[in-house]
Amino acid sequence: MDSATSDRAALQATADNGLKIVVVGGFGVGKTTMVRSVSEIRPLNTEETMTRAGEAVDDLDGVHSKTSTTVAFDFGRITLDERSVLYLFGAPGQERFWFLWDRLFSGTLGAVVLVDTRRLADSWYAIDRLEHHGTPFIVACNDFGGSFHTEQQIREALDLSPDVPLVECDARDRSSSKYVLITLVEHLYALSVARSKGADAALAGSPAPAATMTPEPTT
Ligand SMILES: Nc1nc2c(ncn2[C@@H]2O[C@H](COP(=O)(O)OP(=O)(O)OP(=O)(O)O)[C@@H](O)[C@H]2O)c(=O)[nH]1
Ligand SMILES: [Mg+2]
Numbered sequence: 370m371d372s373a374t375s376d377r378a379a380l381q382a383t384a385d386n387g388l389k390i391v392v393v394g395g396f397g398v399g400k401t402t403m404v405r406s407v408s409e410i411r412p413l414n415t416e417e418t419m420t421r422a423g424e425a426v427d428d429l430d431g432v433h434s435k436t437s438t439t440v441a442f443d444f445g446r447i448t449l450d451e452r453s454v455l456y457l458f459g460a461p462g463q464e465r466f467w468f469l470w471d472r473l474f475s476g477t478l479g480a481v482v483l484v485d486t487r488r489l490a491d492s493w494y495a496i497d498r499l500e501h502h503g504t505p506f507i508v509a510c511n512d513f514g515g516s517f518h519t520e521q522q523i524r525e526a527l528d529l530s531p532d533v534p535l536v537e538c539d540a541r542d543r544s545s546s547k548y549v550l551i552t553l554v555e556h557l558y559a560l561s562v563a564r565s566k567g568a569d570a571a572l573a574g575s576p577a578p579a580a581t582m583t584p585e586p587t588t
Contacts, residue, residue, distance in 0.1 A: 385452040394483035395491025396462035399540035404459040407546040408445025415441035480506040487515035
């Protein structure tokens, strides 16, 4: 069986419970690298070579060695258990492709905002869009060896609420990328537990439903 056939077989084998996760962030922060490092199938990438013609349009500050860029999205997959799989989508980072993000976020359970701490402002738009959609997210700082920032400095620069998890990672490293995804899944689980507790409390505090009330005596 060639690898494309085995990839298709793997995709068909389990899809009972498909959870869509998006990796988003500014240009060249390592989104494609993360999807590649962690996917258990050969990932789908839509990389195109960057040309000199694009230099005037692309903001290459801090990513001069980059030779290709995502023009649609990356796609990978990770099995969680016999019935559940994570479908991983890597967003394109260049500003001219940001119009694709809103579509990509549709049906998304949660997101990883990948950040290069040398260019923190490049992450603002991703966080803004996720908040706009109400999509839960965590922030992962990809290690490009920039100057040291405390967690507090990063939280302030990104205006992050204290309940959004913030982790460090190396997107090239499979176990580090896995840890990022586990943090996101745990965050989503905690949010869902908090939501169902809130719903239970609201039900407990509400008046008894009409069907259980003593019927009015009939004359
Ligand atoms: N030093 C370092 N380099 C990294 C890391 N992750 C990715 N890179 C490198 O950074 C470059 C950009 O990575 P990509 O994965 O293409 O970035 P991207 O966010 O998908 O880029 P766009 O799709 O063009 O926005 C590549 O040359 C990677 O090898 C990291 O953790 N540390
Ligand atoms: Mg990419």
